[in-house]
Amino acid sequence: MNRRCQCFGSLLLGLLLSSAAPAAVFCVDTSAEFLAALETAADSPEDDTIRVVGTTLTLPEVTTTYPQGALAIRGGYAPACPDARNPASFSSLLGAGTGRLGFQLYDGDLTLERLQFSDMTGVSVLPASFSHPSRVGQILVQRCAFLANQSGLLISTVGHDVRIENSLFIGSQANGGNIFNGAGLSVGRSVSATADLDITVINSTAFGNKNGIVFGSTYAGFTPPQVINTISFNNRARDLTLRQPVVLENSLWISEDFAFGGVAHPSSSGNLQVDPQLDGNYRPLEPGSPMIDSGSDFPPGGLPSRDHAGGVRRVGVRVDRGAYESSISSVPVLTVTSTASSGPGTLRQAILDANADPDENRIVFSLPVACPAILSLVSALPPLTAPATIAGETQAGSRETLHPRLFDATACVVLSGSGNLATGLEFATTSAGQHMSVSGLVFYGFTSEAVRISGPGRGIVRGNTFGTGAPIVAQGFADAVIRVEDAPGTLIGGRSPDARNVITRGAVSGIHLLDSDAGRSVVGNSIGLALSGNSALANGTGVLVAGGEEDRIERNYIGFNSGRGIRIVAGASPAGQTLITHNGLGIAPGRASAGEDPEDAGNGSNAVRIENGTGHRILENDIRFNDADALVVLTASRRVEIARNRISRNTGQGIDLSPDGINPIDNDVGATGANDGLNFPTLFLAEGDANLGIVYGTLQSRNGTFRIELFANASCDANGFGEAELPIGSGTVQIGDATAANGSAAFQIEVRDGDYGLLGSAITAIAIDADGNSSEISGCRAYTPGPEIFSDGFEQ
Numbered sequence: 001m002n003r004r005c006q007c008f009g010s011l012l013l014g015l016l017l018s019s020a021a022p023a024a025v026f027c028v029d030t031s032a033e034f035l036a037a038l039e040t041a042a043d044s045p046e047d048d049t050i051r052v053v054g055t056t057l058t059l060p061e062v063t064t065t066y067p068q069g070a071l072a073i074r075g076g077y078a079p080a081c082p083d084a085r086n087p088a089s090f091s092s093l094l095g096a097g098t099g100r101l102g103f104q105l106y107d108g109d110l111t112l113e114r115l116q117f118s119d120m121t122g123v124s125v126l127p128a129s130f131s132h133p134s135r136v137g138q139i140l141v142q143r144c145a146f147l148a149n150q151s152g153l154l155i156s157t158v159g160h161d162v163r164i165e166n167s168l169f170i171g172s173q174a175n176g177g178n179i180f181n182g183a184g185l186s187v188g189r190s191v192s193a194t195a196d197l198d199i200t201v202i203n204s205t206a207f208g209n210k211n212g213i214v215f216g217s218t219y220a221g222f223t224p225p226q227v228i229n230t231i232s233f234n235n236r237a238r239d240l241t242l243r244q245p246v247v248l249e250n251s252l253w254i255s256e257d258f259a260f261g262g263v264a265h266p267s268s269s270g271n272l273q274v275d276p277q278l279d280g281n282y283r284p285l286e287p288g289s290p291m292i293d294s295g296s297d298f299p300p301g302g303l304p305s306r307d308h309a310g311g312v313r314r315v316g317v318r319v320d321r322g323a324y325e326s327s328i329s330s331v332p333v334l335t336v337t338s339t340a341s342s343g344p345g346t347l348r349q350a351i352l353d354a355n356a357d358p359d360e361n362r363i364v365f366s367l368p369v370a371c372p373a374i375l376s377l378v379s380a381l382p383p384l385t386a387p388a389t390i391a392g393e394t395q396a397g398s399r400e401t402l403h404p405r406l407f408d409a410t411a412c413v414v415l416s417g418s419g420n421l422a423t424g425l426e427f428a429t430t431s432a433g434q435h436m437s438v439s440g441l442v443f444y445g446f447t448s449e450a451v452r453i454s455g456p457g458r459g460i461v462r463g464n465t466f467g468t469g470a471p472i473v474a475q476g477f478a479d480a481v482i483r484v485e486d487a488p489g490t491l492i493g494g495r496s497p498d499a500r501n502v503i504t505r506g507a508v509s510g511i512h513l514l515d516s517d518a519g520r521s522v523v524g525n526s527i528g529l530a531l532s533g534n535s536a537l538a539n540g541t542g543v544l545v546a547g548g549e550e551d552r553i554e555r556n557y558i559g560f561n562s563g564r565g566i567r568i569v570a571g572a573s574p575a576g577q578t579l580i581t582h583n584g585l586g587i588a589p590g591r592a593s594a595g596e597d598p599e600d601a602g603n604g605s606n607a608v609r610i611e612n613g614t615g616h617r618i619l620e621n622d623i624r625f626n627d628a629d630a631l632v633v634l635t636a637s638r639r640v641e642i643a644r645n646r647i648s649r650n651t652g653q654g655i656d657l658s659p660d661g662i663n664p665i666d667n668d669v670g671a672t673g674a675n676d677g678l679n680f681p682t683l684f685l686a687e688g689d690a691n692l693g694i695v696y697g698t699l700q701s702r703n704g705t706f707r708i709e710l711f712a713n714a715s716c717d718a719n720g721f722g723e724a725e726l727p728i729g730s731g732t733v734q735i736g737d738a739t740a741a742n743g744s745a746a747f748q749i750e751v752r753d754g755d756y757g758l759l760g761s762a763i764t765a766i767a768i769d770a771d772g773n774s775s776e777i778s779g780c781r782a783y784t785p786g787p788e789i790f791s792d793g794f795e796q
């Protein structure tokens with residue numbers, strides 16, 4: 001089950017984002033079937049799902065698998081595993097005191113959902129390979145329970161993001177001496193991890209363990225993990241053990257052990273050290289628990305839509321802390337019962353009623369028609385001006401997305417403008433504290449945009465499809481699909497799969513973010529791609545930022561758009577500090593066949609075009625197949641950091657700083673223009689063995705400290721220049737002898753590539769200065785066999 005291979009090009013690409021489309025789905029209801037399915041799924045490069053019938057399976061053995069492709073194990077199915085599940089059902093895996101379930105991951109996603117693990121020595125998720133972190137892979141644990149094990153869940157990650165939602169960690173009581181033994185939840189970054197990872201624990205509860213929640217040691221310099229809306233209480237040794245900085249937000253613990261660099265990150269806030277007042281099932285006591293309505297409604301990446309038991313996650317005026325949401329609510333519910341355009345029981349009437357109430361309302365659907373219900377509007381809906389939640393998924397027959405990369409929800413409420421109305425839904429916020437949200441709807445046919453969000457408050461748009469998803473004549477949007485004017489804090493999508501929007505057919509742009517001085521977030525969406533994930537439903541530009549500051553565009557698949565994937569221009573004021581990270585730009589999340597290259601979903605022009613503003617960061621994206629220069633920075637922009645991306649198979653340059661074409665190595669002292677005209681390095685030797693080598697080169701530039709990033713490429717362009725296919729190492733170089741003209745400094749940097757082999761590849765480099773200015777990509781240097789190099793740095 002080891003996937004080591006010597007073939008560099010196509011295998012590598014296949015592994016980066018492993019297969020999706022012809023996935024196997026297993027349905028199991030005995031231990032033997034479960035173990036057989038696990039073995040078959042692990043050996044197959046497909047993305048596989050194991051559905052477990054809602055029963056108890058006994059697993060007394062130690063079972064360790066090395067999954068190839070993505071693996072999802074989902075519990076709570078009725079016999080024969082029909083798609084629909086009772087949201088309150090689980091499957092139980094019983095370890096009989098000796099069982100252990102281990103996963104050793106390469107680079108596929110791992111999802112565990114609605115499973116209860118009991119009487120095990122533990123569940124572990126560890127890296128199988130210490131190189132090649134995946135770019136958009138994640139370990140996702142949703143609505144699981146770890147009950148009375150020796151240790152609960154142990155995760156060490158090298159390249160996967162980690163998201164744990166709505167899970168219980170109860171009664172782990174191993175007697176071993178270290179902090180990981182007896183921990184309900186232990187999460188850490190492997191010491192060999194070099195990518196920035198998102199590690200988030202949200203709305204979970206640890207109770208009655210030896211140690212509640214443990215974050216082990218890590219190197220400094222990475223984004224800290226986040227613990228949000230989480231309770232760790234009544235654990236025998238410590239509720240919370242930190243060996244690294246962690247952002248703690250609206251969480252609760254009493255006893256703590258913060259040492260060896262472990263500290264609550266300075267941005268932590270809203271935490272409590274009180275008795276949470278939980279009942280015997282770890283639910284907040286009603287009405288007295290201080291956990292009720294005391295969580296954070298706007299965590300980074302958004303809230304999950306359900307709680308541990310499968311109920312609505314946010315009930316009442318705020319979300320609760322912990323795995324369960326209480327039923328306490330004073331929020332009035334308005335029910336849409338008519339598909340008519342106006343009159344009693346219509347969506348229009350619900351919006352009017354919500355606007356008449358300055359407090360929050362929740363709009364739900366109970367339409368007496370089969371799924372999908374089509375609301376054909378004959379005149380525009382009034383703008384929403386008071387806080388409200390429009391919950392399309394409340395209509396019978398709806399189901400949320402489960403797939404880690406694709407949209408596979410069933411949305412049952414369609415809002416159609418038939419191409420005659422300007423705007424579908426308008427959130428006209430009037431104060432900074434207001435928020436308005438829409439989820440679970442399908443939008444078709446508006447001549448300006450489907451959703452418009454404006455004002456000082458925030459909008460939340462999650463789990464919707466635009467321009468596709470219903471069996472009606474396709475109608476697009478003449479301008480943007482979603483237009484956001486100011487509205488700081490607005491979130492389009494989210495980190496949970498059920499938050500993913502599919503955004504298609506915006507003639508000008510998919511998402512248009514206009515001037516704001518505080519960030520909006522576009523997270524986890526599919527932009528320009530059909531539901532299958534591997535064919536086109538193009539927008540003009542995928543995401544257009546005009547004058548926004550501190551906007552975040554992360555973890556989206558942005559492909560097939562006819563223009564640019566992402567374009568940043570000036571609005572009424574300059575743009576600045578956009579973060580573009582972990583996106584797939586030009587690659588398809590679906591695959592025609594497993595184990596092969598990801599499908600070409602190239603955008604029609606650049607992947608990212610920065611026309612204005614400073615301080616943007618383009619980090620750790622997968623950028624391929626785009627039909628022009630991949631990343632372009634124009635003259636007005638500087639300090640655009642371009643780091644740790646994977647850039648290959650684009651038409652044109654990987655990185656083009658204005659002017660067009662490969663810039664000369666010129667005098668950088670006092671230079672202005674795109675990224676201050678920073679020169680790229682010159683490489684003169686790259687040698688070693690298949691897995692470990694040294695690259696020698698020089699950088700000519702102004703004085704300063706520069707980071708050099710090195711990449712392996714399967715091939716080089718005819719002009720001798722290449723892209724930046726696979727990061728293989730980095731180092732720093734210091735120049736101190738520049739005066740009126742360039743100084744120069746030599747570097748030698750160790751590179752490694754444990755799985756695929758460096759021999760035969762073409763090495764390229766970029767330089768990044770201390771301000772974040774990044775260079776174009778250097779000329780190629782062929783990697784050749786050379787003296788054996790030992791990983792301790794000493795040659796023998």
Ligand SMILES: [Ca+2]
Pocket residue numbers: 292293294314315316317318319320325326328
């Ligand atoms: Ca609540």
Ligand SMILES: [Ca+2]
Pocket residue numbers: 656657658659660661662663776
């Ligand atoms: Ca250029």
Ligand SMILES: [Ca+2]
Pocket residue numbers: 663664665666667668671676677678679
């Ligand atoms: Ca230059």
